[in-house]
Amino acid sequence: MKDKIEQIKMEFEEKIKGKSLKEIKELETYFIGRKGKVTELFKMLKTLPKMQRREFGAEINELKQFIEKNISEQVATLERKEKIRKLKEESIDVTLPGIKLHTGNLHILSQTILEVEKIFLSMGFDVMVGPEIEKDYYNFEALNIPEFHPARDMQDTFYLAKKILLRTQTSPIQIHAMEKYKPPIRIIAVGRCYRRDAVDSSHFPIFHQVEGLVVDRKVTFANLKGTLAEFTREMFGKDVKVRFTPSYFPFVEPGAETSITCVLCGGKGCPVCKYTGWLEMGGSGMVHPNVLRGVGIDPEVYQGFAFGWGIERIAMIKYRIPDIRMFYQNDLRFLKQFKG
Ligand code: DAH
Numbered sequence: 001m002k003d004k005i006e007q008i009k010m011e012f013e014e015k016i017k018g019k020s021l022k023e024i025k026e027l028e029t030y031f032i033g034r035k036g037k038v039t040e041l042f043k044m045l046k047t048l049p050k051m052q053r054r055e056f057g058a059e060i061n062e063l064k065q066f067i068e069k070n071i072s073e074q075v076a077t078l079e080r081k082e083k084i085r086k087l088k089e090e091s092i093d094v095t096l097p098g099i100k101l102h103t104g105n106l107h108i109l110s111q112t113i114l115e116v117e118k119i120f121l122s123m124g125f126d127v128m129v130g131p132e133i134e135k136d137y138y139n140f141e142a143l144n145i146p147e148f149h150p151a152r153d154m155q156d157t158f159y160l161a162k163k164i165l166l167r168t169q170t171s172p173i174q175i176h177a178m179e180k181y182k183p184p185i186r187i188i189a190v191g192r193c194y195r196r197d198a199v200d201s202s203h204f205p206i207f208h209q210v211e212g213l214v215v216d217r218k219v220t221f222a223n224l225k226g227t228l229a230e231f232t233r234e235m236f237g238k239d240v241k242v243r244f245t246p247s248y249f250p251f252v253e254p255g256a257e258t259s260i261t262c263v264l265c266g267g268k269g270c271p272v273c274k275y276t277g278w279l280e281m282g283g284s285g286m287v288h289p290n291v292l293r294g295v296g297i298d299p300e301v302y303q304g305f306a307f308g309w310g311i312e313r314i315a316m317i318k319y320r321i322p323d324i325r326m327f328y329q330n331d332l333r334f335l336k337q338f339k340g
Contacts, residue, residue, distance in 0.1 A: 001041075001044070001048070001052070001056050002056070002059070004041065004044075005041065005056070005059050005060060005063055008031070008037050008038065008041070008063065009063055009066065011037075012027070012031055012066075012067055012070070015027055015030075016070060016071070016074060019074070020078070021075065021078050021079070021082070024071055024074055024075060024078070027071065028071055031067050032064055032067055032068065038060060038063060038064050038067065041056075041060045041063075042057075042060060045057055045060070105335070105336075105338065105339045106338075107327075107335065107338075108315055108319065108321075108327070108335070108338040109208060109311060109312070109315060109327055111338060112311055112314055112315040112318070113190050113208065113210075113311060115235070116188075116190060116210050116231075116235070116311065116314065117188070117190065119231055119234045119235060120188045120210075120212070120231065122234075123227065123230065123231070124186060125186050125187055125188045125212070126186065126187045126188075127187070127188060127189070127190075128173060128176070128177055128187045128188070128189040129173075129189060129190075129191060130167070130170070130172060130173035130176050130189055130191060131167070132166060132167055132191065132192055132194070133160060133164065133165075133166060133167075134164075134165055134166070134167040134172050135163060135164060135165075136163040136164070136165060137163070138167075138172035138175050138176065139157075139165055139167050139168060139169070139171075139172045140152060142172070142175040142291065142294050142295070143171055143172065143174070143175065143250060143251040143291060144250040144251045144288050144290045144291050144294075145250045145251070149250065151249075151250045155168040155169065155195055156168075156195050156196035156197060157195070157196065158194050158195075158196055158205075166193075166194035167191075167193055167194065168193055168194060168195050169193055169209060169211075169308060170189055170190070170191050170193060170209040170210070170211035170308055171211055171251060171306070171308055173187075173189040173191070173211050173213075174211060174213045174251070174287070174291070174306055175291075175294075175295060177189075177213055178213075178215065178292075178295040178297060179295055183215045183216050183217070183297065183302050183304075184214075184215065184216040184217075185213060185214065185215040185216070185304070186213075186214050186216075187212070187213050188210055188211065188212045188213075189210070189211045190208060190209070190210045190211075190311060191208065191209065191211075192206055192207070192208055193206070193207055193208065193209050194206055195207075199325065201322065201323040201324060201325070202324055203324065204312070204324045204325060204327075204328060206328070207310060207311070207312050207324070208310070208311035208312060209282070209308050209309065209310055209311060210308070210309050210311055210314075211306070211307070211308045212227070212305075212306060212307045212308075213287070213304060213305075213306045214227070214304055214305050214306075215287065215292075215297065215302055215303070215304035216302065216303070216304075217301060217302060217303070218303070219286075219302075219303040219304055219305055220303070220305075221254070221286060221305065223305060224284055224285075224286070224305035224307065225242065225244065227305075227307075228242050228258060228284065228307060229241070229242045232260050235314065235318065236260060236263055236317070236318060237263070239261070239266070240260050240261045240263060241260065241261045241267075242258055242259070242260055243258070243259045243260070243261075243278055244256040244257070244258055244284070245257045245259070247283060247285075249283045249285060250288070251285075251287065251288050251291050251306070252283070252284070252285025252286055252287060252288055252306060253285065253286060253288045253289070254285055254286060255283060255284070255285035256283070256284050256285055257280060257282075257283060257284075258280070258281050258282060258283070258284050258307065258309070259278035259279055259280045259281060260278070260279055260281055260317075261277065261278065261279075262276075262277050262278060262279050263279070263317055263318075264320075265277065279313075279317055280313075281309045281310065281313055281314070282307065282308050282309035282310055282313070283307065283308055284305070284306065284307035284308070285305065285306060285307075286303060286304065286305050286306075287303070287304030287305065287306050292304065312324050312327060315327070319338070
C-alpha cells in the first residue's frame with residue numbers, strides 16, 4: 001500500500017509538469033475524480049485490517065490534499081499567465097499614428113457666395129432669396145421687358161409652362177423686394193440662374209448671380225459706383241478698380257456694364273483680359289422709372305440703383321479658375337484645392 005501511494009504521488013508529480021489548463025482538468029479527473037486513482041485507493045482501504053486502515057487512510061488523505069493543492073496552485077498560475085498574455089495582446093499602442101479622418105469642405109462656389117454675402121452684410125445690406133421657378137411677369141414683364149421686346153432674345157429661356165420659367169437672372173428678386181418692403185431698401189440676393197446657352201469655357205446652363213438693389217430718396221449713380229468699388233476692393237484687393245461703360249438693360253436707365261482691373265496683369269493687358277486690361281463682371285444702373293412705378297414706388301420721390309454680377313465670374317477671377325465647367329464636374333482633385 002505504501003508503495004502504491006508513493007507511486008501515485010510520483011506519477012502525479014511527473015504528469016503535472018508543463019500541462020495546460022485543459023490537461024490539468026483531465027489530470028484532476030484521472031487522480032481524484034469519481035473513478036480516479038486516489039479514489040481507487042480509498043476503495044482498497046476497505047480490504048485492509050483495521051489498524052492499517054487508519055494509517056493508510058491518513059496517508060491517502062494527505063496525498064489527496066497534496067494533489068488538490070498542487071492542482072489549484074497550478075491552475076492559479078496558469079490563469080494569471082493567460083490574463084497577462086491577453087492584456088498584452090489586446091493592449092493599444094498609443095504611439096502608433098492614427099487613421100486620418102476625411103473631412104469635407106464647402107464647394108468653392110458656396111465659399112464665394114458666403115464671402116460675397118459677408119462683404120455686403122458689413123456694408124449694411126440685407127440678404128434675400130427668391131424662387132428659381134418664376135412667373136414671366138417677374139423675370140421679364142415687371143423688369144420693363146414686355147412680350148415681344150427684343151431684349152427677351154438676350155436670354156434664351158427654359159419655359160416650364162406658358163408664362164412659367166426658370167429664372168434667367170436674379171433681377172426678378174428686385175421686384176419681390178420692392179413688393180415686400182417699403183423704401184429704404186438695401187438688399188442683395190444670390191441665386192442660381194438658368195439659360196439655354198451652348199456650353200463652353202465661360203457658359204453653362206446653370207450659373208449664379210448676385211443681385212443688388214438700393215432704393216431710397218436721393219440715391220445717385222455715385223452711390224452705385226462707391227458700393228461696387230468698395231465691394232471690389234474687399235473681394236479682390238485694394239488696388240483693383242471698377243469701370244463703368246454705357247450699356248443697355250431694359251430695367252435701368254442709365255445702364256452700365258461694369259468691369260474691374262484685370263487681376264492677372266494689373267491692367268497692362270494680357271490674354272485673359274484680351275489685352276484690354278479690364279474684366280467684365282456684369283450689369284448695373286439706376287432703376288428705371290417704369291420699374292419703380294410698376295411696384296407702386298413714386299420715381300419722383302425715390303430713386304434706386306441695381307447691379308447683377310456673376311458669382312462664377314467672381315470665383316474664376318479670384319481663384320484663377322480657367323473654365324466654368326470645373327464648378328459642376330465635381331472632380332475631387334479640383335474641389336480639394338479649396339479647403340477653406
Ligand atoms: N440681369 C442682368 C443679366 O443677367 C444683369 C444686370 C444688369 C442686373 C443691370 C442688374 C442691372 O441689376 O441693373 O444680364
